[in-house]
Amino acid sequence: AQSVTQPDIHITVSEGASLELRCNYSYGATPYLFWYVQSPGQGLQLLLKYFSGDTLVQGIKGFEAEFKRSQSSFNLRKPSVHWSDAAEYFCAVGSTFGNEKLTFGTGTRLTIIP
Amino acid sequence: SAVISQKPSRDICQRGTSLTIQCQVDSQVTMMFWYRQQPGQSLTLIATANQGSEATYESGFVIDKFPISRPNLTFSTLTVSNMSPEDSSIYLCSVERDSPYEQYFGPGTRLTVT
Numbered sequence: 457a458q459s460v461t462q463p464d465i466h467i468t469v470s471e472g473a474s475l476e477l478r479c480n481y482s483y484g485a486t487p488y489l490f491w492y493v494q495s496p497g498q499g500l501q502l503l504l505k506y507f508s509g510d511t512l513v514q515g516i517k518g519f520e521a522e523f524k525r526s527q528s529s530f531n532l533r534k535p536s537v538h539w540s541d542a543a544e545y546f547c548a549v550g551s552t553f554g555n556e557k558l559t560f561g562t563g564t565r566l567t568i569i570p
Numbered sequence: 571s572a573v574i575s576q577k578p579s580r581d582i583c584q585r586g587t588s589l590t591i592q593c594q595v596d597s598q599v600t601m602m603f604w605y606r607q608q609p610g611q612s613l614t615l616i617a618t619a620n621q622g623s624e625a626t627y628e629s630g631f632v633i634d635k636f637p638i639s640r641p642n643l644t645f646s647t648l649t650v651s652n653m654s655p656e657d658s659s660i661y662l663c664s665v666e667r668d669s670p671y672e673q674y675f676g677p678g679t680r681l682t683v684t
Contacts, residue, residue: 488671499662499675500613502571507669546612550671557603558671560613 458483458549462561470569471539477532477564479547488550489530490558491521495543503545506530517541542568572596572667574676582682583653590649591679593663598643601666603673604636608659616661619646653683 459482469475481487488507492500504515511523521532530547547561573596583589593602604616616636617625625638639647650657660680664673 488669490672492675497680499574499677500664502672502674505669505672557615557618558673562612 458487458559460547460549460559460561462545462547462564464564465562466565466567468567468569469537472536475532475534475537475541475566477545477547477566479530479532479561480528481530481547481549482528483549486525489521489523490548490550491515491519491530491532492546492548492560493517493543494546494563500546503532537566537568539568539570542566572599572665572674574663574665574674576661576663576676576679578679579677580680580682582684585654585683587653588649588651589653589681590647591661591663591681593646593648593676595644595665599665599667600643602640602646603664603666604638604646604648605662605664606659607662607678613662616648650681653681655683657681658683 461480463478490505491503493503494500503519504513506513506523514520519534523530544563544565546563548558550558575594577592602619605613607613615628616631617627619625619638619640621640621643635651637649660678662675662678664675666673
């Protein structure tokens with residue numbers, strides 16, 4: 457079965473600094489990969505997705521992620537964070553064996569300091 | 571994307587009682603999902619609800635505790651039965667839309683059991 461690891465439980469960055477959130481997956485075939493953001497008291501919002509093709513994908517709110525098959529990684533990046541980016545970020549992987557389910561990582565909480 | 575609403579947004583319930591959570595989508599979808607997010611945790615899939623068939627429950631979740639209805643392609647309900655404090659969580663519904671495994675989430679229902 458597929459699994460997702462987000463090694464960083466909590467990250468603190470200064471406003472305006474760059475950001476990289478790590479995500480590693482365990483899956484035998486080409487996965488469907490997603491990043492979601494959950495602001496306090498809110499549901500999950502889809503930031504971006506990777507299915508195939510160009511390994512660098514652009515998402516909403518200035519986020520991008522790069523799929524690296526050799527490292528089984530799908531790290532999320534943003535060149536300059538804003539205070540409104542403070543939230544919980546979840547990486548998720550979808551199986552290509554047709555069970556239509558997503559497996560979520562444990563999440564990374566992002567704190568922005570002035 | 572999809573516009574998804576949930577009712578109630580939050581509730582405080584007595585142990586031993588039941589609560590039914592509603593999920594409404596702005597257009598027809600085949601697959602709907604119900605998740606539980608315990609405090610400070612990631613998402614755990616409870617069940618998949620397809621219109622016209624019985625819900626499919628994940629390991630550790632049973633129909634007697636979490637009965638689900640899916641009467642049409644835009645609506646579903648999840649009931650949390652005979653509640654205990656351990657059921658205190660956020661319950662989220664999601665739908666699959668646009669691409670396989672691409673899910674959009676409702677805002678969640680925050681349940682506190684006393």
